Amino acid sequence: MTVLPATGGDRPAALEMVDVSVVRGGRTVWSEGTFSVAAGAVVGVIGPNGAGKTTLFQLALGLLPVAGGRVDVLGAPPRRGNRRIGYVPQNYTAALGHAIRCRDLVTLGLTGSRFGLRPTSAAERARVDEALRRVGAYDYAESRMSELSGGQQQRVAIAQAIVDDAELLLLDEPLANLDLRNQQEIVQLLGELHRERDVTIMVVAHDLNPLLPVLSEAIYLLDGHPHHDPITDVVQEELLTHLYGTPVGVVRTAQGDLFTRAAWRDPAPGSQR
Amino acid sequence: MSALAGVQFQSNWLEILGSPFMQHALIGGSLVAVAAGLLGYFVITRQNAFAAHALAHIGFPGATGAILVGAPVTLGLAVFCVGGGLLIGLFGRKVADREMATGTILALATALGVLFASLASANASTTTSVLFGNLLAISDDQLLVYGAFTAAVVGTLAVLARPLVFASVDPAVAEARGVPVRALGLAFVVLLALTITMAVQVVGTLLLFALVVTPAATALRITARPGRVALISVALALAAVWGGLVLSAMVDLPPSFFIVSLAVLAWVVVLAVVGRRRNRPAEPLLDTHHPH
Numbered sequence: 001m002t003v004l005p006a007t008g009g010d011r012p013a014a015l016e017m018v019d020v021s022v023v024r025g026g027r028t029v030w031s032e033g034t035f036s037v038a039a040g041a042v043v044g045v046i047g048p049n050g051a052g053k054t055t056l057f058q059l060a061l062g063l064l065p066v067a068g069g070r071v072d073v074l075g076a077p078p079r080r081g082n083r084r085i086g087y088v089p090q091n092y093t094a095a096l097g098h099a100i101r102c103r104d105l106v107t108l109g110l111t112g113s114r115f116g117l118r119p120t121s122a123a124e125r126a127r128v129d130e131a132l133r134r135v136g137a138y139d140y141a142e143s144r145m146s147e148l149s150g151g152q153q154q155r156v157a158i159a160q161a162i163v164d165d166a167e168l169l170l171l172d173e174p175l176a177n178l179d180l181r182n183q184q185e186i187v188q189l190l191g192e193l194h195r196e197r198d199v200t201i202m203v204v205a206h207d208l209n210p211l212l213p214v215l216s217e218a219i220y221l222l223d224g225h226p227h228h229d230p231i232t233d234v235v236q237e238e239l240l241t242h243l244y245g246t247p248v249g250v251v252r253t254a255q256g257d258l259f260t261r262a263a264w265r266d267p268a269p270g271s272q273r
Numbered sequence: 274m275s276a277l278a279g280v281q282f283q284s285n286w287l288e289i290l291g292s293p294f295m296q297h298a299l300i301g302g303s304l305v306a307v308a309a310g311l312l313g314y315f316v317i318t319r320q321n322a323f324a325a326h327a328l329a330h331i332g333f334p335g336a337t338g339a340i341l342v343g344a345p346v347t348l349g350l351a352v353f354c355v356g357g358g359l360l361i362g363l364f365g366r367k368v369a370d371r372e373m374a375t376g377t378i379l380a381l382a383t384a385l386g387v388l389f390a391s392l393a394s395a396n397a398s399t400t401t402s403v404l405f406g407n408l409l410a411i412s413d414d415q416l417l418v419y420g421a422f423t424a425a426v427v428g429t430l431a432v433l434a435r436p437l438v439f440a441s442v443d444p445a446v447a448e449a450r451g452v453p454v455r456a457l458g459l460a461f462v463v464l465l466a467l468t469i470t471m472a473v474q475v476v477g478t479l480l481l482f483a484l485v486v487t488p489a490a491t492a493l494r495i496t497a498r499p500g501r502v503a504l505i506s507v508a509l510a511l512a513a514v515w516g517g518l519v520l521s522a523m524v525d526l527p528p529s530f531f532i533v534s535l536a537v538l539a540w541v542v543v544l545a546v547v548g549r550r551r552n553r554p555a556e557p558l559l560d561t562h563h564p565h
Contacts, residue, residue, distance in 0.1 A: 061449045081451015089445040099318045100442045101497045112439030113452045117431050144497045160446065 011039040012075030014168050014200035015060055017226070020069035022055055029055045030221055033069065035228035037202065039167070042194055042214050044231070045204045047221030048244055053204045054090060056219070056226065057170045061087060074167055081113065086161030088154075090172035090204070098146040102156045105145060106131055109160035131163040132156075135189060151182030155189070162193065169193070172204045175211070183210040190214055208235065209259045235260060280524055289522040294409050298528065301411040302514035304423040305475045305484065308468040310507030311430055313489020314499055315461055318441040323372055324361050324462070325485050327379040328469045329478040331357035333386035336403045336473070341393035346403075347418055350473055354466035357382065362462040406477035406529045408518070415474070422467045429464055437461060438499050475514070476529045483533040484510055491540040494547045509539050 013036045021031035029052035037043055045053045058064040059071060062078040071077065074084050086109075106128050111120055120128075132138040135155040145153055154174055161169055171190075175183045191214040194201055205211055208218075218234040219226050222243050234240075235258050240248035249261045289295060316325050332350040339349025357378060364374035390400050402410065411419075430437070439447040440454045441461075448454045465485075472484050492505035517532030 063449060080449070083450070085449070087446055087449045089449075097318070097442070099314070099493055099497055099502075100499075104438075104498060105443065108435075108439045108443060109446070109450070112435055112443075112447060113450050114435055115432050117434065 013037060013072065014039045014041065014074060015202070016070075016072040018070040020059070020071055021067045022052065022059055022064060023067040024055060024064065028067070028224070030224050030226055031068070033226040035219065035226060037200065037217075037219075037228070039074075039200050040194075040198050041200055042190070042216050043200075043202045043228075044208055044211050044215045044218040044234075045202055045221075046206070046208060046218055046234075046243070049206075051221035052226075053221060054172055056221075057087070057172060057202070057204065060168075060170060061085060083164055084167045086164070086166030086169045088157045088161050088169075088171045088174055090176070098144050100145055101142055102137060102145060102148070102159075103128060103132065103141040105156060106141075106160045106163050109163045127163055128159075131159040134162065134193075135159045149182070150178050151185060154178065154182070154186055158186075158189065158193075162197070162199075165197075167199060169199055169201045171201070173206065174203060175205060175207070180210075187211055187214055212258050232258075280526065283523055283525055286519070286522040290519065294411075295518065295522060297411045297413075297416060298408045298518055299515065301416055301419050301471075302408055302475055302518060302528075302532075303511060304416075304419040305468070305471045306510035306514045307507055308423045308426040308464075309472055309485045310488050310510040311426060311503050312461075312465055312468055313486055313506045313510075314493070314502045315437060315441050316465065316486055317489055317493060318438075319458075319461070321462075321465070322482070322486050324358075324375050325465060325469065326482055327361070327375045327382075328354050328357055328466055329473050329481040330379050330386075331382040332470060332473050333403060333478050334382050334389050337386050337389035337393060337400070340399060341389045345414070347415055347470065347474070350470040351467065353382070354470045354473075355463055358462035358466035359459065362459045402477070403473065404477050404479050405527065406473065406475050406480065408475045408528050408532075409521075411474065419471050422471055426464050426468060429460065433457060433460060434499075476532055480529055480533045483536045484513070487536045487540050488513070491536075491543045494540075494543045509536065513539070 015037040017033045017035055020033035022029045022033075033056075045056060047053055055064060059066060060073050060078055062073075062080040062082065066078070073082065107120055107124070109131075110124055110127060129138065129141075132141045135158050137152065137155040137159055140148060140152060145156065148156070158169075158171070158174070161171070169190075174186055174190075178186065187210050190201055190203070193199055194214065201214075202219075203211060203215075208215070212231065212235070215231045217228065217230050219228045220234055220239075220243055221227075222239075235250050237248060237250045240250065240260060247262070250258065251261060252258050283289065290299075316322055332354045335349035335351070335353025336346045337349075338353070339346050360378060361371060361375050364371050436447070436452045437457050437460075439450070440452050440457045444454050468485065469481060472481050476484050488506035488509035489502060491509055492502040495505060496502060513532045513535040516535045517528045517530075520526075520531040520535075521528035
């Protein structure tokens with residue numbers, strides 16, 4: 001195991017857990033979670049379906065009580081409504097319909113928890129514009145969410161997550177249901193946001209490949225416990241095969257690019273019987 | 274033909290509009306239109322249309338039960354609508370769970386309504402006025418209650434508007450951002466129940482959809498901006514109520530029929546004009562994104 005780079009400087013860890021266990025519906029989802037994600041890291045959260053990846057986010061967001069151990073988010077205990085966290089839930093865009101414009105949805109990320117009738121201020125509108133421009137969604141800001149493609153909707157969701165200047169971005173399966181081009185563009189956008197804003201990014205993903213260019217490390221949920229390692233230690237055939245319970249191969253190209261693949265072969269591909 | 278012979282233009286319709294019962298109907302109908310128009314956007318975005326429909330039916334045993342025990346019909350309606358709304362609201366947030374619970378409560382309520390109507394030996398016209406509304410029989414007392422209900426709806430919405438929009442269109446993120454999603458859901462269902470209590474007496478349990486959902490559905494075809502949807506659907510609901518009363522004064526037919534017909538007519542017209550544009554696949558036109 002290599003030592004993780006201290007990208008955070010003297011800032012508190014973005015997410016720190018000490019012997020944390022989490023219980024949902026009477027069942028222990030996972031336990032013995034001890035790790036520290038430094039501020040400024042880009043972390044993939046991987047593991048098979050039902051391993052508790054989304055649960056990890058809900059813990060950080062204060063939506064789920066900590067059953068045991070200690071959790072610190074950006075140097076403080078988790079609490080619901082933490083404005084320093086930007087969140088893009090799973091299947092997010094599919095749930096949004098024809099009844100909201102992109103711009104209004106992003107604005108809600110800034111002012112949506114405010115009671116009373118005060119109208120959106122010019123300064124707030126400017127921040128919404130800035131977020132929409134940053135993700136490349138400004139051109140279709142006046143469109144309804146339902147009128148957009150999956151990639152466009154995902155950009156708007158990210159704009160909503162960054163509009164309040166989040167220091168920690170939690171994205172749950174942001175690449176699901178996107179085609180290759182849109183996957184790459186979203187990953188590129190995440191990389192840019194990371195560089196420009198020094199934001200910590202955690203991404204739940206079932207496929208590591210499209211994210212490998214930006215990931216510095218990964219949390220993998222294996223045998224009921226979260227583990228945290230640099231990405232190069234995680235992308236190993238033996239570990240991934242164990243993790244997913246199916247043969248996984250790892251390929252390193254001459255250019256140094258890393259990718260995983262299913263490690264089985266059709267005995268006679270394309271052959272005529 | 275003989276049945277239709279009674280339907281004819283009443284040349285004294287302006288006089289009829291000026292009569293006290295019509296004045297009551299205009300004021301009462303307008304109060305309902307404002308509340309219903311404001312809530313419509315949320316009924317649609319919260320996928321509560323079925324719950325709204327069901328609440329009206331849940332009010333039915335409230336109304337007949339009130340007749341049975343000699344209480345005001347509005348009180349019976351309000352108690353059953355608010356109670357039924359809270360019950361539905363407390364059931365799972367998943368739409369599928371809610372639909373099953375709502376349908377079951379709805380069936381039970383309708384059965385109770387029939388039972389109470391039978392026990393109270395309510396005559397057919399009383400039952401008919403609950404099912405189809407009786408806007409022309411609104412009393413002074415009812416107007417006061419309507420005024421209070423509409424004021425409560427408008428006042429509460431003014432405070433809750435933004436978080437309620439957030440919780441309605443985007444509940445997962447709203448919850449993470451600290452919006453009290455569940456409490457807002459219960460508050461909303463109480464406002465809806467108060468509105469339905471009024472609306473049942475305007476268009477009846479069977480036609481309520483046309484006042485609570487249709488104007489907002491029409492407005493949503495025109496714009497997706499919540500504030501504008503609210504304004505347009507209030508305007509449409511007011512126009513339907515006023516137009517319906519004028520037409521009813523002109524030809525002496527039930528206002529419910531005209532109110533619902535006008536609301537549906539607006540929906541059809543907007544659907545025909547705007548619908549085509551909206552249904553066109555937007556992808557090729559909008560995918561003009563350039564990589565940075």
